[in-house]
Amino acid sequence: MAGARTVEEILARGGDFDITMFGDEPYGNYNRIMLSNVLAGVEDESGIFLNDLSWYSDNGITLHAGVRIDRIDRKNKVVYAGDGTATPYDKLVIATGSSAFVPPIKGAHVPGRGYHQGVFVFRTLDDTRAMIRYAKEHERAVVIGGGLLGLEAARGLQNHMPHVTLVHAVGHLMERQLNERAGATLKTAVEQKLGIDVIVNGMTTEITGKHAVTGVKLADGRLIECDVVVVAAGIRPNTQVAAESGLAVERGIVVDDQMRARGEEDIYVVGECAQHRGELYGLVAPLWDQARVLADHLTGANRQAAYHGSQIATKLKVAGVDVASMGLLEPQHEDDELIEYAEPRKGVYKSAVIRDGRLVGAILVGDNRKAAFLMKAFDRGLPLPDDRAGLLFDLGGPAAEESVADMPDDEQVCNCNGVSKKAICGVVQDGCATVSGVMDKTRAGKGCGTCKPLVQRIVEWANGGEAAEDPAASYYVPGVPMPKPELMDAIRLYGLKSVSSVFAKLGGEEDAKSKMGLASLLKMMWGAEYVDERDARFINDRVHANIQRDGTFSVVPQMKGGVTTPADLKRIAEVAERHGVPMVKLTGGQRIDLLGIPKEKLPQVWADLDMPSGYAYAKSFRTVKTCVGSDFCRFGVGDSTALGIAIEERYQGIEGPGKMKLAVTGCPRNCAEAYVKDLGVVAIDGGKWEIYVGGAAGAHVRKGDLLATVDSPEEVVKLTGRFLQYYRENGNWLERTYAWVPRVGIEKIRAVVVDDAEGIAAGLDARMDAAVAAYRDPWKERAEPVTPGQFRTSLPLTVLPQVPVRA
Amino acid sequence: MKTLHMIGSIHDIPLGEGRTYAVDGEMIAVFRLRDGSIRALSAVCPHKGGPLADGQVDLKQVVCPLHLYAWDLATGCSLSGQDAVSVYPVRVDDDQLILEM
Numbered sequence: 001m002a003g004a005r006t007v008e009e010i011l012a013r014g015g016d017f018d019i020t021m022f023g024d025e026p027y028g029n030y031n032r033i034m035l036s037n038v039l040a041g042v043e044d045e046s047g048i049f050l051n052d053l054s055w056y057s058d059n060g061i062t063l064h065a066g067v068r069i070d071r072i073d074r075k076n077k078v079v080y081a082g083d084g085t086a087t088p089y090d091k092l093v094i095a096t097g098s099s100a101f102v103p104p105i106k107g108a109h110v111p112g113r114g115y116h117q118g119v120f121v122f123r124t125l126d127d128t129r130a131m132i133r134y135a136k137e138h139e140r141a142v143v144i145g146g147g148l149l150g151l152e153a154a155r156g157l158q159n160h161m162p163h164v165t166l167v168h169a170v171g172h173l174m175e176r177q178l179n180e181r182a183g184a185t186l187k188t189a190v191e192q193k194l195g196i197d198v199i200v201n202g203m204t205t206e207i208t209g210k211h212a213v214t215g216v217k218l219a220d221g222r223l224i225e226c227d228v229v230v231v232a233a234g235i236r237p238n239t240q241v242a243a244e245s246g247l248a249v250e251r252g253i254v255v256d257d258q259m260r261a262r263g264e265e266d267i268y269v270v271g272e273c274a275q276h277r278g279e280l281y282g283l284v285a286p287l288w289d290q291a292r293v294l295a296d297h298l299t300g301a302n303r304q305a306a307y308h309g310s311q312i313a314t315k316l317k318v319a320g321v322d323v324a325s326m327g328l329l330e331p332q333h334e335d336d337e338l339i340e341y342a343e344p345r346k347g348v349y350k351s352a353v354i355r356d357g358r359l360v361g362a363i364l365v366g367d368n369r370k371a372a373f374l375m376k377a378f379d380r381g382l383p384l385p386d387d388r389a390g391l392l393f394d395l396g397g398p399a400a401e402e403s404v405a406d407m408p409d410d411e412q413v414c415n416c417n418g419v420s421k422k423a424i425c426g427v428v429q430d431g432c433a434t435v436s437g438v439m440d441k442t443r444a445g446k447g448c449g450t451c452k453p454l455v456q457r458i459v460e461w462a463n464g465g466e467a468a469e470d471p472a473a474s475y476y477v478p479g480v481p482m483p484k485p486e487l488m489d490a491i492r493l494y495g496l497k498s499v500s501s502v503f504a505k506l507g508g509e510e511d512a513k514s515k516m517g518l519a520s521l522l523k524m525m526w527g528a529e530y531v532d533e534r535d536a537r538f539i540n541d542r543v544h545a546n547i548q549r550d551g552t553f554s555v556v557p558q559m560k561g562g563v564t565t566p567a568d569l570k571r572i573a574e575v576a577e578r579h580g581v582p583m584v585k586l587t588g589g590q591r592i593d594l595l596g597i598p599k600e601k602l603p604q605v606w607a608d609l610d611m612p613s614g615y616a617y618a619k620s621f622r623t624v625k626t627c628v629g630s631d632f633c634r635f636g637v638g639d640s641t642a643l644g645i646a647i648e649e650r651y652q653g654i655e656g657p658g659k660m661k662l663a664v665t666g667c668p669r670n671c672a673e674a675y676v677k678d679l680g681v682v683a684i685d686g687g688k689w690e691i692y693v694g695g696a697a698g699a700h701v702r703k704g705d706l707l708a709t710v711d712s713p714e715e716v717v718k719l720t721g722r723f724l725q726y727y728r729e730n731g732n733w734l735e736r737t738y739a740w741v742p743r744v745g746i747e748k749i750r751a752v753v754v755d756d757a758e759g760i761a762a763g764l765d766a767r768m769d770a771a772v773a774a775y776r777d778p779w780k781e782r783a784e785p786v787t788p789g790q791f792r793t794s795l796p797l798t799v800l801p802q803v804p805v806r807a
Numbered sequence: 808m809k810t811l812h813m814i815g816s817i818h819d820i821p822l823g824e825g826r827t828y829a830v831d832g833e834m835i836a837v838f839r840l841r842d843g844s845i846r847a848l849s850a851v852c853p854h855k856g857g858p859l860a861d862g863q864v865d866l867k868q869v870v871c872p873l874h875l876y877a878w879d880l881a882t883g884c885s886l887s888g889q890d891a892v893s894v895y896p897v898r899v900d901d902d903q904l905i906l907e908m
Contacts (some may be wrong), residue, residue, distance in 0.1 A: 417874070423888075441887055446875065500841060510841060510865040512877070535823025535841070539861040539872045542824075547872050551858040787821040794827045794836070794850070794858035 002271025002287040003095030004029035004051055009295030011059055017298075019061045020087055022079070025124060026066035028053050033284060035128050039156025045125065072245035077266065091266050091298060094253060096238040098272040098282070099123060102231050105144075107207035118213035119229045122153045131230065135160035140226040142166075142216050144204050146173040148318060150232035154196050155319035157230065165197040165224055166190075167204055167216065169233075177314065177325035181342060182349045182363045189321045189347035189366060196319070199224075237273040237280060252280045257306040259294040270294050277309050286310035313375045315368060321347065322368035326378045328353045328361030336360070339388045350392040359384060359391070369394065372403040380465060404454075404461040413454055416447020421458055428462035434470035435459050436478070448699030476733050477518055479503065479511025484521075484732055491525060498522070498531035516541075517733035520619055520655050524728050527774045534787050543791060544778040545602055546617035548595065551795045553602060555594040556616035557609050558652065561626040561644035561664070562590025568611070575608045587616065589623035589661065600791050603782035612777040613653070619734070620655040621662075621724070624648040625673065629666035629683070636666035638683020643713045644672075647681075647720055653775050654768075657731035657740075660724060664716075675703050678737040679723060681716050684709070689716050693723055693749070694741025702738045705746040708754045722753050722761060725768040812906045817845070817899050825860035825869070830906055836860035837897060837904060838869065838880065846880040847897040847906055853890040 007019060023029075029051045037043035056063040068082040078088045100121035102108060110116050118138075120131045135141065141161050143154045146168025154166045172183025173190070187198045203219040207229055215225045243249040248262040252275030259274065261267040270290045272282055281287060289310055296305035313326035330353065331338045337354040346366065352374065353361035359377045364370065370392060377384060377391075384391060409422040419442045427441045435456045439445045445452040459467045476484040480502060487506070496502045499518045503510045519536040540546055545553035557572065572592055576584050582596035591614050597605055606613075615622055624647050627633065629640035644664040654660075664681040665672035674680025676697035682690040688709055695704030707723065710716055726749065731740040741749060751757035753764075785791060814828045817839065825838040827850045834850035836859045848869070852859050857873035864870070868877045868886055877886040883894040896907040 443874065443876065443887060509867075512863040512865040512868055512870045513875075515863055515865075533823065534821060535863070538863065547861065549855065549857075549873060551856075551861070787824065788819050789821075789826050792826060794825075794860040 001029060001032060001050070001284070002097070002291060003093060005288060005291040006093055006095065006270050006294050007059075007061065008051075009291050010299055013295055013299040013301040015295065015299035017091070019059075020064070020089075021056070021061055022064045022067050022069050022081060022087075024066065024068040024082075025126070027125065028056065028063065028065065030125060032123075035122070035125065036152035036156050038125070039122075039128050039132060039153065039159075041132075041156075041159050048125075069241055072241065072247075072267070074246060074264065074267065089266070091268065093294070093298075094242060094261070094267065094269045094273065095271045096241065096273045098235040098237045100127075100231065101234040101236045103204075103233050105204055105207055105231075107209070108229075108231065116207060116209075116213060116229075117211070118209070118227060119207060119231065122149060122230055122232050123235070131157070131228075132160060135228055138227040139163060140165075141228040141230065142224055142226040143230045143232055144216070145232035145234065146170065146198065146200065147176065147232070147234065148174060148316065149235075150230075151190065151319040153230045153232045154190075155194060157228070158194060158196060161228070163197075163226075165199065165226065167199045167202040167218070167224070169201070169203045171201050173198065173200070174318070174323070174325075177323070177329075178363055178365070179329040179351070181340075182329075182351065182365050185342065185344055185347055185349035185365045186318070186321060186323065188344060190319050193321070193347070194319055235272065235282060237275075239273055242269070242273070251275055257293075257308065258297045259290055259307060268294055268298070276307060279309060281310060281312075283312065283314055285314075286312070311379055313378055315371045315375065321366060322364065322371075324362070324364040324368050324371040324374065326362050326375060327359070329363065330361075337388070339391055341392050352388070352391045354384065354388070357384060362391075372406065376403060404457050407458075413458060414442075414444035414447060414451050416451075417443040419444035424455060424458045425462040428459055433459065433463040433468035434472075435467050436470050436472055437468075450699045476521070477511070477514035479509070479514030480507040480518070482506065484730070488521070488525065488729075491522070496522070497526050497529055498533050499536035500533055501531075516619075517657075520657065520733070523655055524771070527770050534790075540617035542787075543599055543602055544613055544617065544781070545597070545599075550596075552596045552598050554616065555597050555602070555605055555609075556587060556591050556614040557611035558614040558648075559591040559623075560648040560652075561624050561641050563626070563641055563645060564592075571609060571611075575605060578608065579605055587623075588625075589616070590625050591616070591623060598793060598795070600793050602791055606779040606782050609779075611779075613779040615653050618653075618655060619657065619659055620653055621648075621651045621660045623661060625661075625663040625677070627665045627667075627671035629664075633666055635669060636683070637685045638666050638687070638689060639713075640664040640666035640672065640681075640683055643681065643689075643716060646713065647717060650717060650772055651721065651724065653778070654724065654728070654771055656724065656728045657733050658736040660727075660737070662720075673697065676701065677704065679720055680704055681720075687711065689713065691716060691719055691723075694737045694746070696736065696738035700736075700738055705741060707746065707750055718765070719753060721768040721772075722764045723749070725764040725771075726753055729764075729767075809907050812908065814904045814906050817902050817904055820904075823864065825862065825864065827858065827860040828906075830908060833908065835895060835906060835908075836869075837906070838864050840864060840866055840880075842866055845897050845899060845904065847895040848878065848880065848883055849892040849894075851892075852876070853885075853892055859892070 031048045031050050034043055034048040069079050070082050071080045078086050080086050100123040108119055121127055140163040141157045143150050143166045154164050158164045172180045173186050190196050191198055204216050205219050206217040208215045213227050213229055215223050217223050237252040239249045239253050242253045248254040252273050253269045254262040255269045255274045255276050259268050259270055261269050271287050290307055293305045293307040296302040315324040340351040342349050348366040351363045358381045362374045407421050411421050413419055413421055423442050427438050438459050445455040472478050474483045476487050490506055494505050499515055502518050515536040516538045523530045545555055581594045585593045587593045624644040626640045626644035630636035660678045662679045663672040663674040663677040665674040666683045674682050676695040680692040690709050691707045692704030693707045696702045812830050820826050820839040823841045825836045828835045836848050836850035838846045850859055852871040854876050857871040859869055861872045862869045870877045876889050878892055883892045898905050
């Protein structure tokens with residue numbers, strides 16, 4: 001396999017060689033790993049061939065199948081084959097692989113006749129065929145060896161024979177890849193799921209039976225009856241020809257970092273027979289790495305290509321059980337961390353070994369779901385989650401871990417803006433390697449934001465491991481190079497009361513994408529003193545309505561606590577009729593939405609409604625959703641509607657870093673969904689109220705953290721104001737409470753807001769009072785436009801095909 | 808052939824904002840930047856037809872209000888991977904906006 005792979009890699013690089021291949025098996029190249037499937041009868045022989053004979057002829061390769069090389073003449077650069085031919089070479093690649101190792105067991109061999117009839121090794125297609133033929137006519141098998149190969153052999157044989165026993169000389173299965181607990185878990189799984197008997201600590205000393213096999217004898221005297229024995233006790237590299245031809249051979253044929261045999265100019269070694277920096281590799285991934293390096297070097301595609309050894313990380317299905325293993329099996333130093341989870345009844349075992357914050361080993365048995373993540377963390381030394389349980393389990397949260405390398409190029413990463421992995425990688429390749437830069441250029445992660453962590457990982461991957469440093473990531477807005485606290489200090493210091501003055505003093509150039517965030521901040525800081533430059537506002541805030549896809553707007557009148565009256569409903573209905581409103585819709589925040597209003601009609605619609613704005617368009621306090629509460633509900637324990645109305649009455653229209661959606665629910669049944677709001681209030685029995693903060697149920701779903709339990713609606717109103725003010729002053733632009741609360745920490749927030757640990761509560765309350773006092777219904781701004789053409793249409797005045805026109 | 812069009816007073820456009828004009832069957836967004844200069848572009852966002860005149864601007868770019876893609880005000884080139892928009896020469900004479908197209 002390693003030899004043929006090397007040839008494939010050479011061809012792929014356009015290598016200009018006349019290639020001759022010798023192999024002592026009479027076939028082309030087949031996938032040895034699949035032999036256990038052939039044995040198990042789940043794969044056809046034909047299905048395991050990687051390159052059939054026509055591949056060799058199509059690629060101009062001369063194949064001598066079934067012909068062994070006996071000797072290499074290094075001096076004259078000729079190989080001599082068993083069929084008496086001599087073939088000269090310029091470059092020689094040795095990929096002789098390995099053979100089954102049979103320990104010295106009495107009775108395994110019949111003198112002069114090779115293996116005892118009924119004794120098999122498990123290495124080649126011929127071995128496999130012979131085993132199947134023989135097993136079909138017999139009853140009981142013993143497999144000697146409890147490594148990967150032995151387990152696979154036992155699973156395969158089980159399809160042909162009713163009784164299979166696996167005998168392993170060591171104390172637990174797969175001791176190279178698993179620790180003792182993991183090995184024990186695997187043993188139980190193999191016994192219970194597959195019905196294979198497993199004996200550990202069983203050194204086989206003898207195979208009994210004179211003409212036919214009758215059993216195996218163990219060192220402790222036990223005798224296990226059987227009529228077939230399979231020896232799967234390991235492999236040994238095939239180095240004989242190399243050694244006899246004078247190459248340096250230790251355990252394998254010794255090679256350098258270019259896979260060149262030690263001291264040779266033109267002889268290379270690849271695969272299981274190669275010994276690199278003292279290591280032999282028997283798994284497929286390292287062999288592929290070696291083949292790539294060798295091909296790079298031979299073809300000149302990259303003369304500097306070097307093999308540095310492989311981290312052994314494997315993910316396998318062993319006898320039907322998922323197993324993954326990498327690095328250390330157990331902690332070695334006193335301060336190594338061991339994270340371990342065992343559920344023996346289900347056949348699940350997981351462990352991870354951490355040293356200095358890096359993953360240095362991991363084992364999974366029975367559940368491979370975290371394998372890709374662990375292998376990546378192990379290979380690249382990635383930073384690990386603080387919550388170590390996240391190493392072994394998917395704990396939910398934004399964006400599931402997915403191996404970026406495994407993702408298809410055209411897979412959609414950002415489902416809001418339709419951005420593929422390929423598009424992101426393209427931007428990185430064009431030289432933009434910061435996460436925010438890529439997001440700006442592609443719009444990936446700029447919709448609901450759920451995919452941002454994945455976008456970051458793709459940028460890191462495409463940039464070879466790390467994203468470029470992006471100082472702007474900490475700025476409050478991209479156009480002014482300061483985090484929020486510094487920016488606020490500077491604004492106060494220089495008395496900057498307009499957005500243009502902030503740019504002039506602190507930012508240099510005006511930046512369209514920073515205006516809205518600055519306008520919000522200045523309004524919050526200066527209140528009535530804020531110098532309101534209308535161009536700093538987003539269109540929604542210029543016209544107090546939410547822009548829709550066709551350039552029309554939606555109008556949502558205030559409906560405090562979701563409570564309305566027949567008179568108000570009639571008026572809304574009349575307005576909708578009079579203006580031919582295309583759609584009337586109930587919102588998630590318990591209000592009524594009039595959709596499809598042209599900009600120029602907004603003032604008239606507001607005038608006809610004569611209701612206050614519901615602020616369904618701003619980064620501001622939005623609504624308070626309520627349930628019917630104790631007035632009518634049989635279960636209500638608190639008057640949620642009255643409290644909801646009181647809260648909305650007081651905090652209506654307050655702007656902030658992100659929108660603020662609230663709810664009050666009259667009992668823990670939570671009909672108003674208070675647990676998933678920026679601030680949610682829950683009445684509990686005994687006249688008390690719980691206040692939850694930082695909840696969300698949008699693109700991101702999070703249950704809020706309990707801030708406090710208080711005794712009266714008045715206290716709820718007070719703490720609500722104080723919490724919102726603390727958020728307004730400290731949250732980053734567009735950072736919703738579901739991100740801000742966990743970032744700051746609920747303990748810290750509780751200390752400030754509830755316990756006044758920093759002595760700032762009075763100040764927070766006073767500043768919120770001022771903001772509340774400054775409230776003015778924006779829909780009153782309708783008699784005269786504030787700016788010329790404030791409500792003039794921006795829609796095409798002639799119909800253009802690009803713009804969908806609503807019926 | 809290019810023609811000059813008088814499309815209105817400079818004072819119809821607030822500083823730092825844009826307004827849409829219908830000129831000879833075309834929709835043109837005209838912006839009055841904070842440094843006093845004037846820019847004119849095709850009014851329709853090539854992405855999803857958004858009204859560019861409702862977008863926020865600085866001295867370099869306009870950001871479409873619908874999906875926040877950006878275009879260079881001077882060249883019409885997209886700064887975020889979309890198709891370009893047409894730009895038109897525009898100047899002010901005696902407070903009157905004069906567009907050439």
